[in-house]
Amino acid sequence: MKLLCWNTNDSVWNHWNTILDSSIEQIRSVNLEETVDLLSTNKFDYCFVYLDDEHFSEKVESVVLLRTKFPNLKLVAFPNRRSQTAALRMLSSGVNGQ
Secondary structure: OEEEEEOOOHHHHHHHHHHOOOOOEEEEEOOHHHHHHHHHHOOOOEEEEEEOOOOHHHHHHHHHHHHHHOOOOOEEEEEOOOOHHHHHHHHHOOOOEO
């Protein structure tokens, strides 16, 4: 399995590396542009996006944009804060889970 992880938080990245099976190939991206480039040029089974507190609302909209650009991608968001509005926005756009 090949997994793209858009994540700028080193602690979360290290945690994901600890809990995910070693057979899963993980590629890290750190911004929207890099994520779009990687998704455009590679085949991934999933894309995980960690939404940290910094620029939270912008990241929510970036997740929605990814869903629009890559409608067949299995896309899962991991928000760092609770927000029913953000959850509804992402899930109603077709994000697979959070």
